[in-house]
Amino acid sequence: MSAWQKRLSPTGNTGDAVFRGAMFLAALLVVMIVCAMILALASHSTLSIRQFGFSFLTSREWDPVKGKFGGLAFIYGTILSSLIAMLISVPLSIGIAIFLVEQAPNFLARPITFLVELLAAIPSVVYGLWGIFVLAPFLRVHVEPAMARAFGWLPLFQGPITGIGLLTGGVILAIMVTPIVSAVVRDVLSAVPNTQREAALALGATKWETTIVVLVNAAPGIAGAVILGLGRAIGETMAVTMVIGNRPEISLSIFQPSYTLASVIANEFTEATADIYLSSLVELGLILFLVTFVVNAMARVLVWRVTRRNSSAGLAV
Amino acid sequence: MKRADQTRRAVSAVMTSLTALCTLVAVGVLAIILSYIAMRGVSSLTLHFLIDSPRPVGEGGGIGNAIVGSTILLLLSSGIGVPLGIATGVYLSEFGSGLFASVVRFLVDTLTGIPSIVTGVFVYAVIVLRMKHFSAFAGGIALALIMIPIVARTTEEMIRLVPHSLREGALALGAPQWRVTLGVVVPAAMSGIATGAMLAVARASGETAPLLFTAFGSRFFPRNLNEPIASLTVQIYNYAISPYDEWHAQAWAATLVLMALILGINILVRFMTRRKF
Amino acid sequence: MSMPTATIRPQFEIRSRVSPERRETKIDVTGLNFFYGRSQALKDISISIPERMVSAFIGPSGCGKTTFLRTLNRMNDVIPRTRIEGNVSIDGQNIYAPGADVVELRRKVGMVFQKSNPFPKSIFDNVAYGLRINRLTSSKSELEDRVVAALKNAALWEEAKDRLKSSALGLSGGQQQRLCIARALAIRPEVILMDEPASALDPIATSKIEELIVHLKKQYTIVIVTHNMQQAARVSDLTAFFLLGKLIEVNSTEKMFTAPDEKLTEDYITGRFG
Numbered sequence: 001m002s003a004w005q006k007r008l009s010p011t012g013n014t015g016d017a018v019f020r021g022a023m024f025l026a027a028l029l030v031v032m033i034v035c036a037m038i039l040a041l042a043s044h045s046t047l048s049i050r051q052f053g054f055s056f057l058t059s060r061e062w063d064p065v066k067g068k069f070g071g072l073a074f075i076y077g078t079i080l081s082s083l084i085a086m087l088i089s090v091p092l093s094i095g096i097a098i099f100l101v102e103q104a105p106n107f108l109a110r111p112i113t114f115l116v117e118l119l120a121a122i123p124s125v126v127y128g129l130w131g132i133f134v135l136a137p138f139l140r141v142h143v144e145p146a147m148a149r150a151f152g153w154l155p156l157f158q159g160p161i162t163g164i165g166l167l168t169g170g171v172i173l174a175i176m177v178t179p180i181v182s183a184v185v186r187d188v189l190s191a192v193p194n195t196q197r198e199a200a201l202a203l204g205a206t207k208w209e210t211t212i213v214v215l216v217n218a219a220p221g222i223a224g225a226v227i228l229g230l231g232r233a234i235g236e237t238m239a240v241t242m243v244i245g246n247r248p249e250i251s252l253s254i255f256q257p258s259y260t261l262a263s264v265i266a267n268e269f270t271e272a273t274a275d276i277y278l279s280s281l282v283e284l285g286l287i288l289f290l291v292t293f294v295v296n297a298m299a300r301v302l303v304w305r306v307t308r309r310n311s312s313a314g315l316a317v
Numbered sequence: 318m319k320r321a322d323q324t325r326r327a328v329s330a331v332m333t334s335l336t337a338l339c340t341l342v343a344v345g346v347l348a349i350i351l352s353y354i355a356m357r358g359v360s361s362l363t364l365h366f367l368i369d370s371p372r373p374v375g376e377g378g379g380i381g382n383a384i385v386g387s388t389i390l391l392l393l394s395s396g397i398g399v400p401l402g403i404a405t406g407v408y409l410s411e412f413g414s415g416l417f418a419s420v421v422r423f424l425v426d427t428l429t430g431i432p433s434i435v436t437g438v439f440v441y442a443v444i445v446l447r448m449k450h451f452s453a454f455a456g457g458i459a460l461a462l463i464m465i466p467i468v469a470r471t472t473e474e475m476i477r478l479v480p481h482s483l484r485e486g487a488l489a490l491g492a493p494q495w496r497v498t499l500g501v502v503v504p505a506a507m508s509g510i511a512t513g514a515m516l517a518v519a520r521a522s523g524e525t526a527p528l529l530f531t532a533f534g535s536r537f538f539p540r541n542l543n544e545p546i547a548s549l550t551v552q553i554y555n556y557a558i559s560p561y562d563e564w565h566a567q568a569w570a571a572t573l574v575l576m577a578l579i580l581g582i583n584i585l586v587r588f589m590t591r592r593k594f
Numbered sequence: 595m596s597m598p599t600a601t602i603r604p605q606f607e608i609r610s611r612v613s614p615e616r617r618e619t620k621i622d623v624t625g626l627n628f629f630y631g632r633s634q635a636l637k638d639i640s641i642s643i644p645e646r647m648v649s650a651f652i653g654p655s656g657c658g659k660t661t662f663l664r665t666l667n668r669m670n671d672v673i674p675r676t677r678i679e680g681n682v683s684i685d686g687q688n689i690y691a692p693g694a695d696v697v698e699l700r701r702k703v704g705m706v707f708q709k710s711n712p713f714p715k716s717i718f719d720n721v722a723y724g725l726r727i728n729r730l731t732s733s734k735s736e737l738e739d740r741v742v743a744a745l746k747n748a749a750l751w752e753e754a755k756d757r758l759k760s761s762a763l764g765l766s767g768g769q770q771q772r773l774c775i776a777r778a779l780a781i782r783p784e785v786i787l788m789d790e791p792a793s794a795l796d797p798i799a800t801s802k803i804e805e806l807i808v809h810l811k812k813q814y815t816i817v818i819v820t821h822n823m824q825q826a827a828r829v830s831d832l833t834a835f836f837l838l839g840k841l842i843e844v845n846s847t848e849k850m851f852t853a854p855d856e857k858l859t860e861d862y863i864t865g866r867f868g
Contacts, residue, residue: 013493013494013495015493015495015496016493016494016495018495019494019495019498019499020412020495022404023404023405023407023408023411023412024408024412026401026404026405026408027404027405027408027409027417027418027421029401029405030401030405030421030424030425030428030465030466030469031420031421031424033428033462033465034424034427034428036439036443037431037435037436037439040439040442040443041435041438041439041442044442091339092339092342092343093339095335095336095338095339095340096336096339096340096343098336099336099337099339099340100340103333103336103337104340112340112344114587115343115344115347116340116343116344116347118347118580118583119343119346119347121519121520121523121579121580121583122350122523122576122579123522123523123524123525123550123575123579124523124524124525124526125523125525125550125553125554125557126350126354126523126553126572126575126576127350128554128557129553129557129568129569129572130350130353130354132557132558133353133357133557133565134349134353175346178343179343182343206325206326206328206329207329207333208328208329208332208333209325209329211332231430234432235430235431235432235433235434235435236432237432237433237434237525237526238525238526238554242554242557242558262432262434262526265434265438266434266526266529269438269441269529269530270529270530270533281438282438282442285434285435285438288432288434288435289431289432289435292430292431292432292435293427293430293431295430296426296427296429296430297427300426
């Protein structure tokens with residue numbers, strides 16, 4: 001047996017060497033795919049990067065006719081819609097997780113968990129369909145007028161009400177993100193050892209006060225869950241495209257139509273005839289990629305810390 | 318009972334109700350969505366609808382080509398994505414320590430978090446531009462890229478759950494490592510791996526964004542993999558954003574078909590994983 | 595006529611010479627039966643626990659001593675499908691009466707667990723926790739005074755006074771356990787239940803805890819569960835021996851470890867089983 005074979009397979013068996021090699025190739029392929037993605041996105045954006053430079057991020061002008069492109073409107077739309085989504089989803093998800101882990105009896109918790117997770121299985125385009133024909137009219141007729149009446153003095157709630165706009169996009173995103181955030185928070189709450197709950201109870205704490213102790217223990221994991229949800233919201237395409245109005249405008253009102261990074265790519269990609277047009281869209285895709293990459297990496301670190309090590313060691317005061 | 322204690326108890330009771338309310342809201346929204354799909358979709362669900370290809374407004378038509386198209390795309394993507402995903406998962410669980418494996422694991426996780434539209438852009442840049450046209454092949458690749466990290470992750474987890482004693486028993490009998498992995502460990506984890514693959518298929522079947530500029534869409538039944546191809550999701554999207562009520566109704570019906578498939582897979586998976594415990 | 599059981603060679607260092615009968619009863623248990631679902635964990639337990647003494651529950655693992663301890667502050671309430679019959683009265687009041695205030699009970703009856711479980715907060719905030727949630731103090735300075743007093747009472751003050759704001763998780767195992775004792779003491783209970791408080795600690799930390807227990811009994815009624823008979827002999831005034839959910843014998847520690855009434859007790863103490 002040659003030295004090469006010995007190095008590759010510590011067992012000295014050729015079958016092992018072949019097997020190990022094949023598995024290695026598969027894993028390598030995955031690595032190469034991710035690298036290829038970054039390269040492809042970068043190389044196809046160079047045209048617009050070179051032409052617009054940093055102003056791409058600060059210009060709100062998006063004019064295919066004049067050939068002038070800037071991403072600010074989409075960055076704004078993405079951030080705002082995700083923010084609205086998280087504001088609605090985070091308390092809801094934490095509430096669901098607390099109910100399922102701390103309060104619901106076992107026989108109830110399992111089926112309800114399944115139902116909540118089913119929300120995650122609904123495709124984005126189906127949410128969009130439901131959003132256009134059910135949610136948007138509902139918001140237009142019942143919710144947004146009420147909000148305008150109550151808070152209309154804020155620029156946030158002014159302007160014409162059509163049901164299609166930032167708020168609807170945010171609400172749809174909230175529904176889509178909730179099952180994910182609550183699933184992670186559930187995991188994180190379950191990982192808090194029972195001894196913490198017993199310590200609080202033995203000092204006379206009520207059920208809710210005990211739950212607060214659990215939440216304090218799980219805090220970094222909850223933060224991670226929120227960030228994970230944010231990452232999902234930022235990248236969501238179809239549902240948002242169908243209800244957000246797709247107008248590259250920056251307006252303070254949440255009733256107004258808007259446009260997100262993912263939506264503009266979905267809408268205009270096949271119509272991008274000029275190279276600079278296409279390159280700008282790819283650059284938006286690159287921005288989207290980088291943002292979700294960073295957000296997801298942060299989330300994973302936070303969640304990993306709490307669930308894998310299964311203890312509260314290392315948490316600051 | 319002191320007044321302060323009464324307040325504390327009241328607060329605790331209120332919070333319990335609030336969390337129950339949150340759960341009710343979530344389950345309620347699910348019920349609302351599913352019932353709208355059922356209500357609005359049922360009326361257009363005829364046999365013709367399931368068999369015909371799309372026709373101009375007013376002439377009926379159906380989603381037959383879209384169903385066939387989605388099936389072809391899923392077969393293609395599973396054929397590529399599932400084996401690659403399992404292989405990666407096996408690699409991570411068998412040779413999982415060390416720097417390269419950590420990098421792989423990190424990148425697999427990254428791949429999970431990439432918005433599917435970005436995947437679509439990538440496949441467009443690398444395949445569609447080269448071929449100079451949309452194709453089912455490109456769509457299949459895009460969906461495969463979405464499936465790989467899901468399958469890889471569940472495969473790794475399921476294999477890790479196989480007790481060491483099983484592995485050691487086979488090794489002690491003199492079997493080489495590859496035989497032990499392929500012949501003993503993977504089969505032991507097979508039901509878990511299968512459910513992972515099924516969930517990945519369910520996920521891919523619901524994807525629209527990556528198909529928009531890879532498989533693109535078509536009004537005809539597919540003839541070969543080198544052409545654009547219709548899919549349920551893209552068809553739903555196109556019908557939904559159209560201005561015609563008739564097409565809206567068809568969108569709901571198509572959604573009913575799609576949801577039946579996805580729900581079916583999810584319930585089956587749930588049933589399979591419950592049986593063990 | 596039965597022969598008196600032989601006096602056992604004292605491998606035990608017995609420090610208590612008091613007689614439990616002379617004391618008032620703090621906790622009175624009569625006819626207690628406890629069920630986890632269908633299986634019965636405690637069978638017809640009756641015992642009177644004297645105030646301001648240390649009572650030890652001994653017995654082999656699984657005999658029900660911890661389950662019984664937890665019935666005294668209703669900690670078993672949180673476990674689903676448990677059922678209790680019989681009477682547990684503290685200061686003459688049945689703690690399982692319908693409408694009984696569990697929160698008030700747990701203020702009166704504190705608990706220290708087998709493995710220390712400080713909250714992921716500062717040392718100060720740990721001790722202050724019970725005071726804050728129960729609204730037991732009305733000013734910041736009163737809160738601080740109570741925390742300091744509790745830390746002193748738990749023999750942790752010297753080691754903690756310069757790091758009150760640092761994380762409790764930075765303390766050693768023995769210190770964390772004393773912190774948990776301080777946390778329990780801060781709300782001024784009348785009874786302290788201890789479930790194998792030193793079993794996870796090294797000998798030096800253990801002896802510190804034991805000294806603390808002897809010091810605390812001047813003020814508090816202490817009930818301790820221990821699998822370590824030497825510890826029970828060193829520390830307690832009254833000892834109760836449990837076996838398979840039944841209370842076999844209750845006696846002053848002195849008598850228990852020198853001339854027990856029951857043969858089963860003698861067998862256990864001389865190491866013939868368990």
